[in-house]
Amino acid sequence: MAKVKKQSPAAVSLKRIKDEMEDVDYAKDSIVGDTYGNDCFVYVRSTTTPAENDTQEPSMKNFWIARVLQVRAKDASHVYALVAWMYWPDELPKPKKPSADQVNKAGGKRTYHGAYELVASNYLEVVDVLSFAGKADVQQWDEDEDGDQIRSQLYWRQTFSRETHALSPIREHCICKGHYNPDVPMYICDNAECKIWLHKQCLIDHTLTKEFEKINLASGSTSNSKGRSTKTKPYAGVLSGKPEERAPTKDLLSKM
């Protein structure tokens, strides 16, 4: 299931493109220059992309997505691009050390990866622009700058290293130090000293813990004759934080 290697049918060797190709003059080559400028994102046909596939969801996931780093041409009919592959989370290879937030043991997708999420990679390849199926609108999501917006179009916030299989760190939330899946609502703790975003399951554990603490404070700790506290142990739940299937988040978040 997890694709370890992306190999476009149009891939050519990096050496060849350096030796034989010239930088495309974008002013002269309007087709390539206007359509696929450096740094744009593109849909790329893979060996398994159906011929009639379009770039609308959900069939967009039949395409690969890449970021164009440079376009070079030998002549008008031989135009190649150096690209950095973007991964759909389902394509991520599993981490070298198992991680608690993997969706399943065989793959690298994490529970916080959203439906519109892509992961940037350092996997570079040269592909024929004929394998491109159009531009993709992919936004970078800076969680610290942009906040916890609803994500209903393609975005990336994380990078994947092909060598180490490591994903770059992203913003931590909640008492579990987990991450935000923009498809799954999180809840803010109303407690004045908290005011943090919590996963639903973590919120339940957190609230129960707080309530038990309150009850204990109200009733007061009693000590037995030996001076040992007989105070009952606060609720200690397991913080599993399993996200639900996609749920409507807009209404919930806008009320907070």
Ligand SMILES: [Zn+2]
């Ligand atoms: Zn949590």
Ligand SMILES: [Zn+2]
């Ligand atoms: Zn709290």
